[in-house]
Structure formats: structure tokens, C-alpha cells
Amino acid sequence: EDQVTQSPEALRLQEGESSSLNCSYTVSGLRGLFWYRQDPGKGPEFLFTLYSAGEEKEKERLKATLTKKESFLHITAPKPEDSATYLCAVQANNFNKFYFGSGTKLNVKP
Amino acid sequence: GAVVSQHPSWVICKSGTSVKIECRSLDFQATTMFWYRQFPKQSLMLMATSNEGSKATYEQGVEKDKFLINHASLTLSTLTVTSAHPEDSSFYICSASASADTQYFGPGTRLTVL
Numbered sequence: 001e002d003q004v005t006q007s008p009e010a011l012r013l014q015e016g017e018s019s020s021l022n023c024s025y026t027v028s029g030l031r032g033l034f035w036y037r038q039d040p041g042k043g044p045e046f047l048f049t050l051y052s053a054g055e056e057k058e059k060e061r062l063k064a065t066l067t068k069k070e071s072f073l074h075i076t077a078p079k080p081e082d083s084a085t086y087l088c089a090v091q092a093n094n095f096n097k098f099y100f101g102s103g104t105k106l107n108v109k110p
Numbered sequence: 111g112a113v114v115s116q117h118p119s120w121v122i123c124k125s126g127t128s129v130k131i132e133c134r135s136l137d138f139q140a141t142t143m144f145w146y147r148q149f150p151k152q153s154l155m156l157m158a159t160s161n162e163g164s165k166a167t168y169e170q171g172v173e174k175d176k177f178l179i180n181h182a183s184l185t186l187s188t189l190t191v192t193s194a195h196p197e198d199s200s201f202y203i204c205s206a207s208a209s210a211d212t213q214y215f216g217p218g219t220r221l222t223v224l
Contacts, residue, residue, distance in 0.1 A: 031211075032211060032212075034212065034213075036215070041201075041218070041220070042217055042218060043114075043116075043203045043205075043215035043216050043217045043218045044154070044203075044205075044215045045215070046112070046212060046213075046214055046215070049211065049212050087153065087154070091211075096142055096144075096159055096207070097144070097156055097159055098144075098156070098213060100153045100154045100156075101153060102152065102153045103153050
């Protein structure tokens with residue numbers, strides 16, 4: 001069964017304290033892995049798509065990496081405005097739909 | 111680019127009434143649109159997938175007759191919650207996809223059924 005697990009559930013960081021969020025997945029043929037950011041009361045905002053193991057993508061303080069079993073979202077020197085819930089989703093081959101993890105709620109304190 | 115809008119952003123209705131939520135892709139044509147439901151502090155739960163001009167595919171456990179989905183054009187999909195009850199209160203989010211890849215999400219609609 002296709003499954004996505006994110007850890008930790010919640011993460012509190014001091015401003016400037018770098019860390020990583022994890023997304024482990026089991027899927028019958030990975031078509032793509034997606035990272036989204038969601039602020040309270042809003043829809044998810046697209047961040048990255050990763051397609052194959054070894055791929056990396058960066059955007060400002062965020063860097064996403066992918067292996068055959070998991071993806072990491074690295075946050076370098078976070079700022080309070082990075083506080084949000086980060087969602088990971090996988091798309092299996094031959095299927096349109098995404099399987100979402102339960103998210104990691106990040107809180108960055110000034 | 112890749113902007114998706116939803117209307118209304120919030121709605122309050124009486125039990126037994128029907129509510130229609132619109133999802134529009136503003137700057138691209140969406141071959142596929144998805145409807146999700148999200149409970150507080152939980153992740154997104156896929157309700158159905160719809161392709162323009164064809165019937166929606168519902169996930170297991172989602173009542174087709176209660177949640178009516180119409181994908182009338184490549185830029186518009188609607189979700190109608192029929193005979194709404196308090197347990198239907200939730201945050202409903204749509205997403206749109208131009209290809210088989212990335213989904214772009216709308217801002218969500220908060221439904222409260224009294």
C-alpha cells in the first residue's frame with residue numbers, strides 16, 4: 001500500500017537554527033515527490049517537485065533532496081516567516097492522485 | 111503563474127441546504143481538478159478527481175450523491191454539498207493540474223453548517 005510518513009510532527013527552532021524535515025515513502029513506482037507549505041486557513045503553496053533519487057532543488061533557505069526511500073527538506077538559518085506546516089506528497093506511476101503525509105508543523109522563534 | 115481561486119472563501123449555511131463551491135484555474139487550463147477535505151490539524155483527504163467533460167472519480171467512503179462534482183470546462187470545477195449537515199463542516203480545498211504532474215491548490219473554502 002502506498003504510504004507517506006512525515007517526521008517530526010512538530011518542530012520548534014530558534015531563528016537561525018538550521019534543521020531538516022523528513023518524508024519517508026513507500027510507493028509502487030514513484031512518479032514524483034512534492035513539497036508544499038501551508039499556512040493556517042490557507043491552501044498549500046507549491047515548493048518543489050523531485051522526480052529521481054539524487055535530485056536536489058533549492059529555493060531561498062529551503063533545499064529538498066530525494067533518495068529511493070525518503071526526502072528531506074533542509075531549512076538553513078530559518079526566519080520566523082518560515083513558520084508553517086510543510087506537507088509532503090507522492091504521486092505513483094499511472095495514477096494522477098497524490099498521497100499526502102500528515103505534515104510537519106514548524107515554529108521558528110525570533 | 112499557476113493561480114487557482116476558490117469561491118466563496120467561507121460560507122455558513124443552515125442544516126439541510128445545499129452549498130456550491132467553485133474552483134477556477136486563472137492562468138492555465140486544468141485537465142484534472144481534485145477536491146480535498148481537511149479537518150483541523152490534519153492533512154488533506156482526497157475526496158474526488160475530476161477530468162473536464164467526464165464524471166468524477168470518488169475515493170472510497172465519499173458519497174457521490176452528497177458531494178456533487180462538475181468539471182464543466184478546463185478552468186472551472188464545482189463541488190456541491192447537498193443537504194449539508196453539521197458533520198459536513200470542514201475546510202474544502204481544490205487543486206488543479208495542467209499535466210500529470212504538479213497540483214496547484216486554491217486558497218480553500220471554510221464551510222460551517224449550523
